[in-house]
Amino acid sequence: MIAADLLVAQNVGFGIISLLMIVGALRVVTVNNVVHAALWLVIVLSGAAAQYLLLSAEFVAITQVLVYVGAVMVLFLFGTMLTRARIGAESDLNNKNWALGIPVALLMLGVMSYVIIDGFGDERLIENPGEMTPIPVQVISDDIFGPYLLPFWALSFVLLVAVIGAIVLARKD
Amino acid sequence: MLTTQFLLLGAVLFCIGVYGVLARKNAVMVLMSIELILNSVNINLLAFSVRHGSVDGNTFALYIIAIAAAEVGVGLAMVLLIYRNRRTIALDDLSEMKG
Numbered sequence: 001m002i003a004a005d006l007l008v009a010q011n012v013g014f015g016i017i018s019l020l021m022i023v024g025a026l027r028v029v030t031v032n033n034v035v036h037a038a039l040w041l042v043i044v045l046s047g048a049a050a051q052y053l054l055l056s057a058e059f060v061a062i063t064q065v066l067v068y069v070g071a072v073m074v075l076f077l078f079g080t081m082l083t084r085a086r087i088g089a090e091s092d093l094n095n096k097n098w099a100l101g102i103p104v105a106l107l108m109l110g111v112m113s114y115v116i117i118d119g120f121g122d123e124r125l126i127e128n129p130g131e132m133t134p135i136p137v138q139v140i141s142d143d144i145f146g147p148y149l150l151p152f153w154a155l156s157f158v159l160l161v162a163v164i165g166a167i168v169l170a171r172k173d
Numbered sequence: 174m175l176t177t178q179f180l181l182l183g184a185v186l187f188c189i190g191v192y193g194v195l196a197r198k199n200a201v202m203v204l205m206s207i208e209l210i211l212n213s214v215n216i217n218l219l220a221f222s223v224r225h226g227s228v229d230g231n232t233f234a235l236y237i238i239a240i241a242a243a244e245v246g247v248g249l250a251m252v253l254l255i256y257r258n259r260r261t262i263a264l265d266d267l268s269e270m271k272g
Contacts (some may be wrong), residue, residue, distance in 0.1 A: 010174055018182045025186055025209055029193035034201055041205050044186070048212045052234075055179070055219045060234045064215075067238050072208065072245050079201050079249040083256040093199045095265060101195035109188040116180045125174045125224055135228055143232045155239050162243035169250035172257075 014054055021047035033089045034080045038073060045069050056132045059140055179220035186213035200252045200262040204245060211241045 024043035031037050045068040052061035126132055144152055186209055193206025215234045222230020256262050 008174070011178075014174065014178060018178075021182070022185055022189070025189040028205055028209065029189055029196065029202075034199065037202060037205060041208065044209065045212065048216060051179070051182070051216055052219055054174075055216075055223050057219045057222065057231050057234070060215070060219060060231050060238075063235060063238055067242050068208070068212075072242060075245055075249055076201065076205065079204075079252055082253055083201065083262050092263070093202060094196050095198045098196035101192040104195060105188040105192035108191060109184060112184040112188070113181060116177055116184060120176045120180065123176050125176045125179070125220065126226075132223065135231055139228050140231050140235070143228045144235070148229075148232050148236075151236060155236055159239060159243050162247050166246045166250040169247070169254050 010054060014051070017047045017050045017054075021051075032091065032093055034084070034093070035077070038076045038080065041076070042069055042073055045073070056134050058134045059137050176220060176224055179216055183213040183217040183220070186210075186216070198263050198265055200255065200264055201249075203264065204248045204252070207248075208241065208245070211237055 021044050024040045024047065027040040028037045028044065031040060045064065049061040049064040049069070052058075052064060190206045190209030190213065193209065194203055197203050197206060215237055218230040218234045218237070220230075222228065222234075252262050255267070259266065
């Protein structure tokens with residue numbers, strides 16, 4: 001049953017994209033150059049957008065490209081350039097206890113994988129993948145401005161406070 | 174497509190992000206690792222959205238993207254402030270609040 005699933009084109013796409021994402025994520029946390037790490041992060045974020053498309057979430061995928069790949073990456077590159085004189089590789093990006101992170105991450109990965117595989121096994125995401133239709137933006141907006149209106153308001157305040165806070169923090173005087 | 178494959182991808186990205194947060198000293202790199210963690214959560218939310226045939230996962234993913242943008246804005250402003258006051262953004266050097 002799993003072998004038959006692997007033949008579906010969606011699964012091939014998923015495999016290629018997730019391989020790219022995992023390699024990119026590993027490079028983000030291991031590379032010795034902040035600008036290169038930001039560029040590897042672009043690959044991971046674009047891969048995530050592609051995965052959202054596979055999950056038929058078009059609006060979220062486009063928002064991901066606009067907000068993350070567009071705005072957040074520019075912020076990161078500005079932050080990098082404003083906080084350091086040199087752009088090249090440097091050796092002291094890691095803690096002195098950086099090796100402790102490996103067992104912690106592997107332990108978490110082991111526990112999470114065990115729980116996920118134990119809980120979901122080879123259950124299909126959707127019985128008939130051909131029935132997956134893109135979610136219209138109208139449905140999402142009905143959801144945002146209907147049952148989730150209060151979180152939306154809270155989110156607007158969070159954004160306002162974040163903008164004001166960023167200006168106050170970064171102001172020179 | 175199986176549910177497990179998306180959840181496992183999310184778990185792998187999450188753990189790589191946790192490793193980055195623990196191992197990196199540079200504040201900008203820590204913020205990048207946090208972005209990895211937030212993205213892995215988004216993948217999980219959208220997978221469950223498809224699995225339950227509901228739009229709520231999409232809504233939450235959009236909210237998380239907005240929160241992440243706010244977090245990066247404030248985080249980088251703080252990093253700039255720290256850099257202006259101390260000429261370094263190494264997190265190991267910020268130890269005033271250590272007990």
